[in-house]
Amino acid sequence: MNRLIFYIPLMLFVFVTACQTKKKASKFRFDTPEAGTLVPLGESVPMKLVFPEDVSAFDSVVYTMDGKVMARKTDSTVVSLSTENAAFGSRTLSAKLYHDGEERVAYSNIVVVPPTPERYSFKVVAEYPHDVNAYTQGLEFDGSGALYESTGFESTGQSGKSSLRKVNYQNGEVLQKIELDTRYFGEGLTLVDDKIIQLTWRSNVGFVYNKNTFARTGEFTYGQSKEGWGLCYDGARLIKSDGTSRLYFLNKDTYAEEGFVEVYDDKGPLDSLNELEYIDGKIYANVYTKDIIVIIDPKTGAVEGEINLIGIYPDKADYNNELNGIAYDRNGDRLFVTGKLWSKLYHIELIER
Structure with missing residues (x-):
């Protein structure tokens, strides 16, 4: 068997995987909560972001739920989101990152549910x-x-x-x-x-x-x-x-x-x-x-x-x-x-x- 034939696909796979990993690391996104997370009404949810590798400092991050501003931060610390007054159902989360006059947006969502009946x-x-x-x-x-x-x-x-x-x-x-x-x-x-x-x-x-x-x-x-x-x-x-x-x-x-x-x-x-x-x-x-x-x-x-x-x-x-x-x-x-x-x-x- 020609070992070169075996190694070429393997090398391509490693290359593509590395590119995808790098692209993911450089993307502004939510780490938590994952999209679709069920959250009982009244519980708090940690909103943790993954920041792009090319951003070492930024002006601010604005967090919203269904378009309503929930928090503003000037650092990358985790924000606790309260669902005490949230309506049941899917709630859209966004984080807007302001950096060097540019805006980047990350999205996620949670599903607010009642307590166990x-x-x-x-x-x-x-x-x-x-x-x-x-x-x-x-x-x-x-x-x-x-x-x-x-x-x-x-x-x-x-x-x-x-x-x-x-x-x-x-x-x-x-x-x-x-x-x-x-x-x-x-x-x-x-x-x-x-x-x-x-x-x-x-x-x-x-x-x-x-x-x-x-x-x-x-x-x-x-x-x-x-x-x-x-x-x-x-x-x-x-x-x-x-x-x-x-x-x-x-x-x-x-x-x-x-x-x-x-x-x-x-x-x-x-x-x-x-x-x-x-x-x-x-x-x-x-x-x-x-x-x-x-x-x-x-x-x-x-x-x-x-x-x-x-x-x-x-x-x-x-x-x-x-x-x-x-x-x-x-x-x-x-x-x-x-x-x-x-x-x-x-x-x-x-x-x-």
């Missing part, structure tokens, strides 16, 4: 019959103890009908029911005074019904949120999920979107938010395909609690049988859950872990 398990207090043919998408009690339920059908590739129901939760009897046109896939619902508001999945339309007669009295189209998943009511506005990490706030009378909040847990943005319930100032949300309910602060989007419901329904199949349905009985201070095509409705209590 409180963890809960559960205890089943009681269980009740539930229609095993009900593909539950929305669930809510009214003040009289009646349970209202919105259902879809098993999959988009299967024929079927969605429905709106009033149910006797104690024995599972359907007291009142209407079926939606087959082109509509029923999703979340909530109650506002004498009205029922029901979402559809991908049809970009929600329906308004008379609570007593189930007569349809209106409809509305969606805004920025193109799909309908979950819906709840906080007493002043509607809160809507669309399967992403966003929760949208809707006017309770016009149904127009009036803002949104991004939901974050300690690992970053939390998507697949599904059926919703509003309980004591917090939003409880199913996480689609997981036996988990998260407790969200609607002001900040922070996940403050996580309820692990693994094993609650022993007959659960692998597909089209997800946990989905949260209903709170305010008069009795009782929390109920069920799932798609489940034969049981469960009254549960939370156990802090």
Whole structure:
């Protein structure tokens, strides 16, 4: 074998690597934090820079987060960045180096997240019959103890009908029911005074019904949120999920979107938010395909609690049988859950872990 043939590629590799190392050393950049670093809200982050080899002295360095000046330095010492008042999500960091009338800029970013949420398990207090043919998408009690339920059908590739129901939760009897046109896939619902508001999945339309007669009295189209998943009511506005990490706030009378909040847990943005319930100032949300309910602060989007419901329904199949349905009985201070095509409705209590 010709050793020269072997050594030429090796020498080229060493040369290229050396050039890259030198180029990196001469570049003005962040050493810490690395781009994408998760930082719990309130913690401080060291901002350490690597200065170019050709810069031995400089006029100043200006540090910013999302364009807001956080510090000015005339030396290369590490700057501590406070996240106490930062918003959740990706925050852009920059450092501007001023030297001999020139400006050089380095960039990085951090992702500010909430602290680790409180963890809960559960205890089943009681269980009740539930229609095993009900593909539950929305669930809510009214003040009289009646349970209202919105259902879809098993999959988009299967024929079927969605429905709106009033149910006797104690024995599972359907007291009142209407079926939606087959082109509509029923999703979340909530109650506002004498009205029922029901979402559809991908049809970009929600329906308004008379609570007593189930007569349809209106409809509305969606805004920025193109799909309908979950819906709840906080007493002043509607809160809507669309399967992403966003929760949208809707006017309770016009149904127009009036803002949104991004939901974050300690690992970053939390998507697949599904059926919703509003309980004591917090939003409880199913996480689609997981036996988990998260407790969200609607002001900040922070996940403050996580309820692990693994094993609650022993007959659960692998597909089209997800946990989905949260209903709170305010008069009795009782929390109920069920799932798609489940034969049981469960009254549960939370156990802090």
